[in-house]
Amino acid sequence: MTEPIRVLVCDDQVLVRTGLVTIIDAQPDLEVAGACENGRAAVDLAARLRPDVVVMDVRMPVLDGIEATRLLAGAGVPHPVKVLVVTTFNLDTYVYEALRAGASGFLLKDAPPAQLLHGIRTVAMGAALLDPEVTRRLVGTYAARIRPDEGTAEDIPLTPRELEVLRLIADGLSNSEIATALLISPETVKTFVSRILSKLGLRDRVQAVIYAYRRGLVT
Structure with missing residues (x-):
């Protein structure tokens, strides 16, 4: 058996964070390595836990998801972590900034659980989540x-x-x-x-x- 994909969940809303953890942990090939409420905590936990993928919200206190993504996956980071940005805000600006910061994918929080799980697996394999046409448009x-x-x-x-x-x-x-x-x-x-x-x-x-x-x- 292969090792499960280890996921760190970062979202400042307790209910959302708990829901994501529950959905991810129910999968035999996925494992929640940790969960936190802001970008600074995500950066610190990622350094300690070494997850395969970080599921990252955008708007959070202390340190937002875009800057946290830059610290985790941006250019020049010695040991980059794959980041899947999941947010309620369907704005091209957020998608663009997330990709520029080093994110491997972008999903909305109202996406069905199956799409989220597919996104985590896709990003973990080293592929980009966005559809090519969406990427081109952005x-x-x-x-x-x-x-x-x-x-x-x-x-x-x-x-x-x-x-x-x-x-x-x-x-x-x-x-x-x-x-x-x-x-x-x-x-x-x-x-x-x-x-x-x-x-x-x-x-x-x-x-x-x-x-x-x-x-x-x-x-």
Whole structure:
């Protein structure tokens, strides 16, 4: 048997926090490593408990979820933790800020339990939770804000084919859609995606999309 996915739950509302803990702990492949009421406590507990995934609220006292996510999963963090942001606020700004802070996914609290559990498992496996088209819309909306001068396509350490795949990822295409567009197998696409993430030091497709916008590969 494989080890269960260890989850840290962070939400300032007791009822919500208790509900999340109950839902997660009822799954045989998931285990609640701890629970807390603010971002500062989440950062401290994550350092001690080393969870696989942190389920993080946004608006909380002491330290909000966005800043806590940045401290847990942001650029330069020595041992980043995967963060799934779960909030009542369906605002593009929150989604954008969460992704920029290093979150691997974003869900609303009114999502059904099955979607939450799927999100935790997806993020734990190292994949981004957001649908590619949603990611494209969000990043495209804020492209002007996230595309500072960080070099050009010429100095990106990818082969022409890998660059082509990266552009298609940033255009919101799934692996199967990329395979159809390039007349290759989905397995070959998965290999290309893995190589791209490895070469660029990126965690998931969300970061790949942001990277592509920053480098001006898509507009």
